[in-house]
Amino acid sequence: EAGVVQSPRYKIIEKKQPVAFWCNPISGHNTLYWYLQNLGQGPELLIRYENEEAVDDSQLPKDRFSAERLKGVDSTLKIQPAELGDSAVYLCASSLDRTAEAFFGQGTRLTVV
Amino acid sequence: SQQGEEDPQALSIQEGENATMNCSYKTSINNLQWYRQNSGRGLVHLILIRSNEREKHSGRLRVTLDTSKKSSSLLITASRAADTASYFCATGDYNTDKLIFGTGTRLQVFP
Numbered sequence: 395e396a397g398v399v400q401s402p403r404y405k406i407i408e409k410k411q412p413v414a415f416w417c418n419p420i421s422g423h424n425t426l427y428w429y430l431q432n433l434g435q436g437p438e439l440l441i442r443y444e445n446e447e448a449v450d451d452s453q454l455p456k457d458r459f460s461a462e463r464l465k466g467v468d469s470t471l472k473i474q475p476a477e478l479g480d481s482a483v484y485l486c487a488s489s490l491d492r493t494a495e496a497f498f499g500q501g502t503r504l505t506v507v
Numbered sequence: 508s509q510q511g512e513e514d515p516q517a518l519s520i521q522e523g524e525n526a527t528m529n530c531s532y533k534t535s536i537n538n539l540q541w542y543r544q545n546s547g548r549g550l551v552h553l554i555l556i557r558s559n560e561r562e563k564h565s566g567r568l569r570v571t572l573d574t575s576k577k578s579s580s581l582l583i584t585a586s587r588a589a590d591t592a593s594y595f596c597a598t599g600d601y602n603t604d605k606l607i608f609g610t611g612t613r614l615q616v617f618p
Contacts (some may be wrong), residue, residue: 496606
């Protein structure tokens with residue numbers, strides 16, 4: 395069974411440019427998470443989806459970040475415009491439901507220069 | 508925001524020794540999960556323990572949960588150099604099911 399797939403693995407962009415990350419969760423998983431991880435720290439939740447509904451986006455900086463999960467499967471996370479402080483690893487995870495174990499993708503390492 | 512705090516922040520041991528990591532959290536939970544992360548890689552799920560469970564085993568891993576003290580421990584027995592990684596606990600919040608990670612323990616196992 396394929397795991398959580400994220401793309402791209404690496405992205406380098408100039409500040410003020412837009413960037414988008416894509417996530418394909420494990421088939422049949424209803425819950426999808428986007429996390430941000432800075433070097434040496436634990437992942438921080440940005441947004442959680444239950445099927446197509448964003449049930450927790452309190453940590454998402456909505457002035458520049460947006461996310462969507464069309465048809466309750468794939469998801470994209472967008473930053474526009476990117477700032478230097480957005481440099482981090484963006485992780486996507488999925489779980490069968492909101493109380494089950496979460497499985498993570500390899501992440502997208504974003505560098506904003 | 509981080510919910511859990513792992514202790515110690517860093518741990519160095521020799522191969523064959525046991526490694527114990529602790530996690531403390533603040534709110535009521537439905538479950539607690541432990542993850543491993545090798546440098547530059549994604550997180551790998553190790554074990555999930557529910558709030559009504561006190562102990563769980565998986566291979567060389569043993570997890571305990573004390574909800575009265577809001578703490579959990581991860582024991583790795585007979586450690587190997589390949590166990591070198593960062594270990595994170597993550598709690599599923601009782602009210603919101605939000606999955607919140609701790610700050611992590613960096614484990615170094617010397618051959």
